[in-house]
Amino acid sequence: MLTTLDNIPASDPLANAEQKQRIDGILDGYKDLPGGLMVVLNELQSQIGFISEPMQAYVAERLQVPVSTVHGVVTFYSFFTTTPRGKHTVKFCMGTACYVGGTPQIIEKAKQVLGIEPGQTTSDGMITVELCRCVGACSQAPVVVVDEESHGRVRPNKLPQILRPLQEPK
Ligand code: FES
Structure with a gap:
C-alpha cells in the first residue's frame, strides 16, 4: 500500500x-x-x-x-533511493560476466558481514549496498564499486577487507 x-x-x-x-x-x-x-x-x-x-x-x-x-x-532506476544513502555506497555488478563470475556469492558475504540486503543501509548510516549494471570492467569480473572506485576479481573472503575501512568513522 x-x-x-x-x-x-x-x-x-x-x-x-x-x-x-x-x-x-x-x-x-x-x-x-x-x-x-x-x-x-x-x-x-x-x-x-x-x-x-x-x-x-x-x-x-x-x-x-x-x-x-x-x-x-x-x-x-537504481539512481533513485527511497531512504537516505549511507556515507559510502557499495555496488555489486550484476552484469553477465560478474554474475557468472561470482557476484551472488559476494552478496551473500556482504549480507553476513553487514547484516543488510541490497537496497538497504547499515543502521549506523555508514554503508548502503546496491546492485548495478555492467560498469564496463568485465575482464575484471566480479566487480565491486566502492563509492567511485572499482575493485576487480573480488573473492567473497576478500570482501571484509574492502568493507572494513568504510565501517570506521573518520
Ligand atoms: S559485467 Fe560487471 S563489469 Fe561488466
Missing part, C-alpha cells in the same frame, strides 16, 4: 519547513515542463538525497499523475 499525504512522519523532508520549500521550488520550476516528472525526481534525488514515499505521493499530486507512476519510476 503506497503512502498517502494524510500521515507524513515527522522525519520526512516534507515535514521540515526548509526542505519542503526546496521541494516546492523544484516542483514549481519543472511542473509544466514536458517530461517534467523525470526532471523533478532527478532534482529531488540530488538536492534532498532521496525520495520518500510521502514525497512520491506529493509529486504525484502536484504533477497530477498517478502515485503508481511515480513509484514505478523511482523503483525502476
